[in-house]
Amino acid sequence: RKEVEQDPGPFNVPEGATVAFNCTYSNSASQSFFWYRQDCRKEPKLLMSVYSSGNEDGRFTAQLNRASQYISLLIRDSKLSDSATYLCVVNPPLGSSASKIIFGSGTRLSIRP
Amino acid sequence: DVKVTQSSRYLVKRTGEKVFLECVQDMDHENMFWYRQDPGLGLRLIYFSYDVKMKEKGDIPEGYSVSREKKERFSLILESASTNQTSMYLCASSEVTYEQYFGPGTRLTVT
Numbered sequence A: 001r002k003e004v005e006q007d008p009g010p011f012n013v014p015e016g017a018t019v020a021f022n023c024t025y026s027n028s029a030s031q032s033f034f035w036y037r038q039d040c041r042k043e044p045k046l047l048m049s050v051y052s053s054g055n056e057d058g059r060f061t062a063q064l065n066r067a068s069q070y071i072s073l074l075i076r077d078s079k080l081s082d083s084a085t086y087l088c089v090v091n092p093p094l095g096s097s098a099s100k101i102i103f104g105s106g107t108r109l110s111i112r113p
Numbered sequence B: 001d002v003k004v005t006q007s008s009r010y011l012v013k014r015t016g017e018k019v020f021l022e023c024v025q026d027m028d029h030e031n032m033f034w035y036r037q038d039p040g041l042g043l044r045l046i047y048f049s050y051d052v053k054m055k056e057k058g059d060i061p062e063g064y065s066v067s068r069e070k071k072e073r074f075s076l077i078l079e080s081a082s083t084n085q086t087s088m089y090l091c092a093s094s095e096v097t098y099e100q101y102f103g104p105g106t107r108l109t110v111t
Helices: none
Strands: A004-006 A012-015 A019-025 A032-037 A045-052 A054-057 A059-064 A070-075 A084-090 A107-112 B004-008 B008-014 B021-023 B030-040 B042-052 B054-057 B063-072 B073-078 B087-094 B106-110
Touching: A004 B042, A012 A019, A012 B030, A019 B106, A032 A059, A045 A059, A054 A084, A054 B021, A070 A084, A084 B106, B004 B087, B021 B030, B021 B087, B021 B106, B030 B063, B030 B073, B042 B063, B042 B073, B054 B063, B073 B087
Parallel strands: A012 A107, B008 B106
Antiparallel strands: A004 A019, A019 A070, A032 A045, A032 A084, A054 A059, A059 A070, A084 A107, B004 B021, B021 B073, B030 B042, B030 B087, B042 B054, B063 B073, B087 B106
């Protein structure tokens, strides 16, 4: 099993729809998690952190399910500008080197008018 | 706002040339990273530095070296460029919480 897995997509949804995707991880001791967004031919940008209690930022909600070892990202009322690749990031257990940070390969999202 | 800059957006080099990629961050971050990103392979860590003159190998260090003489600057060196090093190179910096901030990337082509 890969350490971090994401469905590569593409997810092709109409504007205004709600879309969700997951990211599974294998190391149960992983401590913290992030979602990044990467536009075509640009650098990844931090979208939001993922906390045990969940995290909401406007139309975006991130959640962590430690029992099943996955994080999720939900986008409500999707906009054309949400089209991008979404990368999940799994940080290593406390005390581990930052070189153990793992990026998922990304899920491509395309919003159509 | 955190700013991470990279010396070039696009670079074309010949096989066997020595290549320097420079990265500078302005937020006094301890950690700096060099990744390469290839289609279908995602982001792969080349080297990581957690302090001046301190470095750790990542997943794919072969053919690369790094230098961190000052806290704000982290350089990636391709000792003898090869065609399989054609890629997008991304530098990032972070504080201890590991929220990484990326530079705009350098698209390197080795011919």
